[in-house]
Amino acid sequence: MNFLVGLTGGIGSGKTTVADIFTSFGVAIVDTDAIAHELTGPRGGAMEAIAEAFGPGVLLPQGGLDRAAMRRVAFSDPEAKRRLEGILHPLIRSETERRCVAMAWAPYVMLVVPLLVESGVYRQRVDRVLVVDCNESTQVERVIARSGLTAEEVRAIMATQASREERLAVADDVILNEGDRAELEDRILPLHRRYLELAEVAGRHLTQR
Structure with a gap:
């Protein structure tokens, strides 16, 4: 089995953008939301x-x-x-x-799971948990802009998800997503290099068994 990085974050945090950037680095993406659709x-x-x-x-x-x-x-x-x-x-x-x-x-697989923190199943399967983080007000603004939902509707959805604090508590790595795409790419590249190293080490351990 590939080295698995679980990518999660609240609604409107920017998981899709982060996943797209990892894809541009040659990482395989498996998105549970896309599968659900x-x-x-x-x-x-x-x-x-x-x-x-x-x-x-x-x-x-x-x-x-x-x-x-x-x-x-x-x-x-x-x-x-x-x-x-x-x-x-x-x-x-x-x-x-x-x-x-x-x-x-793929060098490693990124598994995008919006409710990873809430699901013990996926947390147990991944090797690292990467949380995309931003202010809750930013989440609300982004979702309103893309979906047409009201602020109350967005906050109702957020209330059904893990809190920001709960996500950060289980994170191995965190990406703050409050800026533009170029800033995000600069933050992701070192993480990608780190995951390549970890995947290589994990692969060596498997072949030595």
């Missing part, structure tokens, strides 16, 4: 079970998941949220595992 798109692998569990009210005309409708259901009913997670999470984990194994060509 595939599973809940038209003809996605989770849609039959979701339709059976929640009915047509959470479906788009094309057959994919109506995320806004599902969000309203999940936020108003904790049991519905648990049912949705019970459908999606095993499928996401299975596909994540498959993709990580297929990335044997």
Whole structure:
């Protein structure tokens, strides 16, 4: 198995931008959010079970998941949220595992997991935890700008996630993302070099067993 770096951060922290920069350095990215979108798109692998569990009210005309409708259901009913997670999470984990194994060509794999801190499963699987950090006000501003949600809606989503303090408490490495992309690249490059070294050492240990 490849050396795995778990990338996480709160909504609006800039995980996608950070992952894109690591990709430009030749790192393989496995994004659990992207996998979830595939599973809940038209003809996605989770849609039959979701339709059976929640009915047509959470479906788009094309057959994919109506995320806004599902969000309203999940936020108003904790049991519905648990049912949705019970459908999606095993499928996401299975596909994540498959993709990580297929990335044997990469120097290391970055596993992007928004809820890594909340999930004991992923925390146990990765070799390092990298947290993208920023002020909570920055998170709110970014999400409003890209999604059209209100500040109250964004903060409601944030309230369901680990706090900033909880994420930082489990981090092996932290990237502060309050500036521009060039500043972010300067912070990421030393980390990338460090991960290359750690991956090489881990690889040597495996071959010596």
